[in-house]
Amino acid sequence: MSEGSWEKLSQVAVKGAQYNSCEHQPHPKCLEGTRVVLLNHIYKSLDNQGKNQLIWLHGTVGVRKSAVAFTVAERMRGLKVVEGSKERWLTGTFFFSCKHMKCRTTGYFFMTLVYQLASNFSSIREDMKRTILDNPALLDHDMSLCNQMEVLFLQPLWKLQLRLHEGLPLTFVIDTLDECINECINEDASKSELTDLISLLGEALCDPDLPVTHILLMSHSEEHICVAMRTAEMHPLLCEIPVKTSGEGVTATISLDGIDVDSDMCFLVTFIRKAGNSPS
Secondary structure, X not given: OHHHHHXXXXXXXXXXXXXXXXXXXXXXXXXXXXXXXXXXXXHHHHOOOOXXXXXXXXXXXXXXXXXXXXXXXXXXXXXXXXXXXOOOEEEEEXXXXXXOHHHOOOOXXXXXHHHHHHHHOHHHHHHHHHHHHHOHHHHOOOOOHHHXXXXXXXXXXXXXXHHHOOOOOEEEEXXXXXXXXXXXXXXXXXXXXXXXXXXXXXXXXXXXXXXXXXXXXXXXXXXHHHHHHOOOXXXXXXXEEEEEXXXXXXXXXXXXXXXXXXXXXXXXXXXXXXXXXXXX
């Protein structure tokens, strides 16, 4: 019976949303020697064992955020972990895409992440089999996103905290968040669906029983996304990396695929920290 539950989860998980899916070919990637400063800053942030973080890289069209997302995911995938070890782990990825129905809504988001999580950790897989057997409605994409978050994201990570034994942070990579566009509802409702997802991710990261978890998220700088990210509740979690094409406060330049473009491409690293702390 439980094997049937695993098969059902496998069927609803969106394989095309995983970063290395054939649907994303040719895979975007930062060439060797490019984006070095930016990538090293992201890797350093992902090494932070002190607290959960939402690392948000955002900017305009054409700055190749997806190439950064793929490059980071590929590197993290090579740092494997087994339960009880102290290595980093690429725990899950979801690359939104307006080209594919299941990749442009939030309904399959947590199902897909927990499928990857359970594929990597056998103990979580057994737990999920029992959970789905007891409540098969969890695999309905119309199920409350809040309920999905709690059962398919928080609960598995709670259990994993006891099994990892002080391992380095778990990492999720989410790309092109702005392509989460539900065409079955109006624009305002679609935006609300997306901002609800951001709020739920923040709520999850605030949970004291979570193992140290980092979510690296890429998006355009759209107003509704910016508003959702910059709430008081998100404030202590957020490490914001705006990729700018112009403006003040430039701290370094990015080389795009080996071409010096410091006249029109630069990035500014901004930390949003708890009130009273000085930014780095």
